[in-house]
Amino acid sequence: MGRFRFTITMSLDGYVAGPNPSLEHPLGEGGERLHEWAFAVRTFRQAHGMEGGATGPDDDVAAEWLEDIGATIMGRRMFGGGPGPWGNPLWNGWWGDDPPFHTPVFVLTHHAREPLEMEGGTTFHFVTDGIESALARAKDAAGGKDVALGGGAEVAQQYLKAGLVDEMEIHVVPLLLGSGARLFDNTDGRQTAYRCVRVVSSPSVSHVKYRRAA
Amino acid sequence: MGRFRFTITMSLDGYVAGPNPSLEHPLGEGGERLHEWAFAVRTFRQAHGMEGGATGPDDDVAAEWLEDIGATIMGRRMFGGGPGPWGNPLWNGWWGDDPPFHTPVFVLTHHAREPLEMEGGTTFHFVTDGIESALARAKDAAGGKDVALGGGAEVAQQYLKAGLVDEMEIHVVPLLLGSGARLFDNTDGRQTAYRCVRVVSSPSVSHVKYRRAA
Numbered sequence: 001m002g003r004f005r006f007t008i009t010m011s012l013d014g015y016v017a018g019p020n021p022s023l024e025h026p027l028g029e030g031g032e033r034l035h036e037w038a039f040a041v042r043t044f045r046q047a048h049g050m051e052g053g054a055t056g057p058d059d060d061v062a063a064e065w066l067e068d069i070g071a072t073i074m075g076r077r078m079f080g081g082g083p084g085p086w087g088n089p090l091w092n093g094w095w096g097d098d099p100p101f102h103t104p105v106f107v108l109t110h111h112a113r114e115p116l117e118m119e120g121g122t123t124f125h126f127v128t129d130g131i132e133s134a135l136a137r138a139k140d141a142a143g144g145k146d147v148a149l150g151g152g153a154e155v156a157q158q159y160l161k162a163g164l165v166d167e168m169e170i171h172v173v174p175l176l177l178g179s180g181a182r183l184f185d186n187t188d189g190r191q192t193a194y195r196c197v198r199v200v201s202s203p204s205v206s207h208v209k210y211r212r213a214a
Numbered sequence: 215m216g217r218f219r220f221t222i223t224m225s226l227d228g229y230v231a232g233p234n235p236s237l238e239h240p241l242g243e244g245g246e247r248l249h250e251w252a253f254a255v256r257t258f259r260q261a262h263g264m265e266g267g268a269t270g271p272d273d274d275v276a277a278e279w280l281e282d283i284g285a286t287i288m289g290r291r292m293f294g295g296g297p298g299p300w301g302n303p304l305w306n307g308w309w310g311d312d313p314p315f316h317t318p319v320f321v322l323t324h325h326a327r328e329p330l331e332m333e334g335g336t337t338f339h340f341v342t343d344g345i346e347s348a349l350a351r352a353k354d355a356a357g358g359k360d361v362a363l364g365g366g367a368e369v370a371q372q373y374l375k376a377g378l379v380d381e382m383e384i385h386v387v388p389l390l391l392g393s394g395a396r397l398f399d400n401t402d403g404r405q406t407a408y409r410c411v412r413v414v415s416s417p418s419v420s421h422v423k424y425r426r427a428a
Contacts, residue, residue, distance in 0.1 A: 012384060012422055013398040013405055014228045030406075170226060172386065174410035174422045178403030184227040189392025191227055192244075196388035201415030208226055208388045 002142050004135060005167035006149030006156050007065055008183060009034045009205070012172055015180040016153045026080070026094075028180045034173055037205040038062065047100040057200050061207045065169065070145025071138040072101050075155035076109040079124070085111050092116060093124065101150075104141040106134045108155060131158050153181040160187045168194065169209040216356050218349060219381035220363035220370050221279055222397060223248045223419070226386055229394040230367045240294070240308075242394045248387055251419040252276065261314040271414050275421045279383065284359025285352040286315050289369035290323040293338070299325050306330060307338065315364075318355040320348045322369060345372050367395040374401045382408065383423040 010016050011034060018028030025031060038044045042053030043062040053059070076083075081091025090113075093099055098120040105124050113126040127134040138147040149156060149165070159165050170183070184191055194210035201207070224230050225248060232242030239245060252258045256267030257276040267273070290297075295305025304327075307313055312334040319338045327340040341348040352361040363370060363379070373379050384397070398405060408424035415421070 012386065014396075172226065172420070174413055174424075176398075176405040176408055176424070178401075178406035182228075184390075187392075191390040192392035194390055199388055199415070199417055199420075201413070201420060203413055206386070206413075206415060206420045210388075210390070 002068070002070060002139065002144055002146040003166040004139070004147045004149065004159075004164060005169070006151070006159070006165060007169040007171065008151060008153070008156060009038065009171040009173060010183050011175045011177040013176045013178065014182045014184060015177040016151075016156075016183045017181040018177050019179040028177075030175075030177055031180065033175055034177075037171065037173060037202075040204075048095075049098075049100075057202050058205060058207070061169070061171075061200050065148075068146050069103055069148045070142025071103050071147045072105040072150050073134050073138050073147060073155070074105060074107055074150035075152050076107060076111075077154070078151045079107045079109075086113050090116075092118070095122075098122070104138070105150070106138045106141075108134055131155070131162060131164070135159075135164060153183050156183060157186045160190050163190055163193070163212075165212065167209065167211050169207060172206045172208060173204065216282070216284060216353065216358055216360040217380040218353070218361045218363070218373075218378060219383070220365070220373070220379060221383040221385065222365060222367070222370060223252065223385040223387060224397050225389045225391040227390045227392065228396045228398060229391040230365075230370075230397045231395040232391050233393040242391075244389075244391050245394065247389055248391075251385065251387060251416075254418075263312075263314075271416050272419060272421070275383070275385075275414050279362075282360050283317055283362045284356025285317050285361045286319040286364050287348050287352050287361060287369070288319060288321055288364035289366050290321060290325075291368070292365045293321045293323075300327050304330075306332070309336075312336070318352070319364070320352045320355075322348055345369070345376060345378070349373075349378060367397050370397060371400045374404050377404055377407070379426065381423065381425050383421060386420045386422060387418065 008016050018031035021028045040054050041059040041062050043059050045053035080094050099122040102121040106127050109126050112128050116124040195213050197211045198209040222230050232245035235242040254268050255273040255276050257273050259267035294308050313336040316335040320341050323340050326342050330338040409427050411425045412423040
């Protein structure tokens, strides 16, 4: 049986996005600095159609993460296109014709929409009946492989609070954002059920992996 | 001119003490687990009159921290003895006759009290006119050496918010406490003025040092 896991990059002061997210700064002001480590490594660059990139521990962690993912879940905000009903022309995600998921992707939304098939094996399914339903459908689609939670913070919080996450890997960067979206907020402290199973550190980021205690 | 610096150990979810602090658990429930790394290293053990302890990167960081401290500031809660007026018999701190500071220590309190001279060079001064006054007196007493902020979280927040901290080193342990006292709360985001100048990581803790940008 596959695991349900999520990974997210967090500033040392606890934020996974900066303040005042906008079209220009979808990750909030300063938020893109969170992901500098990821944009520097080969695996992430390849997955997003970019050349080059470093190998080493950060890249190893990124590569390990992508293994065995059979389906993906994400929030509407991460899929993008603004809040509210779907506009015209329809928003098809940030990622162009060939998104980097290559799996079925279940987008949590309040606004129903037909599935959207992209190139490279990514099909977006729009789920309007809640996080449990999205997880059940994703597990079904994953066929025994793992289900990855793409983000963002609010969705991660909801799944944590519901006790549904099997594993999480937090990438802590030594950046202080000061405000924005906190990961460990509105979780009822459910994160205490997780035990650290591995730490990999480089000068730019600490990758800390947790698993739910049995 | 000496710097004003503080160091504190924080759980990965942002807490520097656990929930429900009590006499039995002065660092809150689960809070003592934050400091397991410190109790394991030689420098910390020596400073607290204990034998043995590991050497290595965690010990090096602890030893470096203790260099060049000419005075210490701490909050009333860290000094202890409960809230409110000083009782009878007078509380003289958690640390016995020879506290591990070996410098003048300025205790922030609302309740005046005569200075308390201990063995080994530690004298506790009780400061009732606020954080700026305590810092001015500590700098004066330090004679050009550094002033260290002992804690706790609330006092660190006040000094951060006032923009008075020159340097801070956060020891992040891969522990999830779920609730308690957050370090980066009530700081008006003033931590964004700091830049990471060094990261030292071991499997049990990441030591991240920040300096205020010029």
